[in-house]
Amino acid sequence: MEDIERGRRLKEERERLGLSQTSMASLANASKGSQILYEKGKPPTADYLKAIAAAGADVTYILTGRRERPASELTDRARLLAAIEAIEEGLGDKRLPPDKKAEAILLAYELLAEPTASRDNVVELIRRVA
Template identity: 55%
Template sequence: MDDIGSRLKSERTRLGFSQTDFGAIGGVQKLAQINYEKGERFPGADYLQAIAKEGADVQFIVTGDARNAVACHQQDKLTETSEGALSAERPENIAMSSIASRLKFERKRLTRTQAEMAKLCGISREIWCRYEQGSGLPGSEVLQEFLKAGGNVHFVLSGEFPSQETLLIERFKACPKILQDAILRALQTEH
């Protein structure tokens, strides 16, 4: 499954929905769903958010990497402290009810300016600002670039924080290849 369309179809099938029903969940007609699955069109963030609420693995759809669904539903959610260490924080203590606020949170967690993040995602700073203000939603291509920059797309779309294990895997994947190799060698060394 090399493209978003085939992975989207795979998730729809796994969840047991028809194209009509899955499209309706995402707020689109059956023809749009068909075009998404053929790769002729790309779904937007509002569609992805809606299907995530029904159990679709959006990270898998966008990137091809499956997330740990069980771990993402733990009671204690993780966030970054200013020192970069992990700390448990209750979700009710974080006021992030919209994609816009979660997108801004992730950008700040990555210590990027709006201009830097916009450039990494291949869009203008003005468009990025609209996303963070809630007057626009990023499409799947922008979300794919956001993920490559280290952003947590699943969190942005669903509001669910990753588990410590998921966060560790995401950080490992974001490391340069040479660092990944060094980490793997260190883990293979017997202590």
């Protein structure tokens, strides 16, 4: 399961950087096929991680799920993506009407602007109230 989560976080970081799979792979002299495998959970090489870190990827987050910098320092797009993912994960199979889901996403987005907030905190909060 951890391999799949690492792959999901790698994809999230790639998208945060606005890169295609081909572009991300080329930063580390890897193939698109390798990128796809890494995003599916295959452990990336140390050289790959070093190269993408130099391009701005948060390798600590990819490997551990913890950001090197607080969520409040994320770009707006990355914070919005983190808010949506936190809501989706927190809700699980539960469904909300679109207007309520939008309210929850806005709340999560605002919470993630707080220096002490984390994605895991938001997910747990959603699980408790959903």
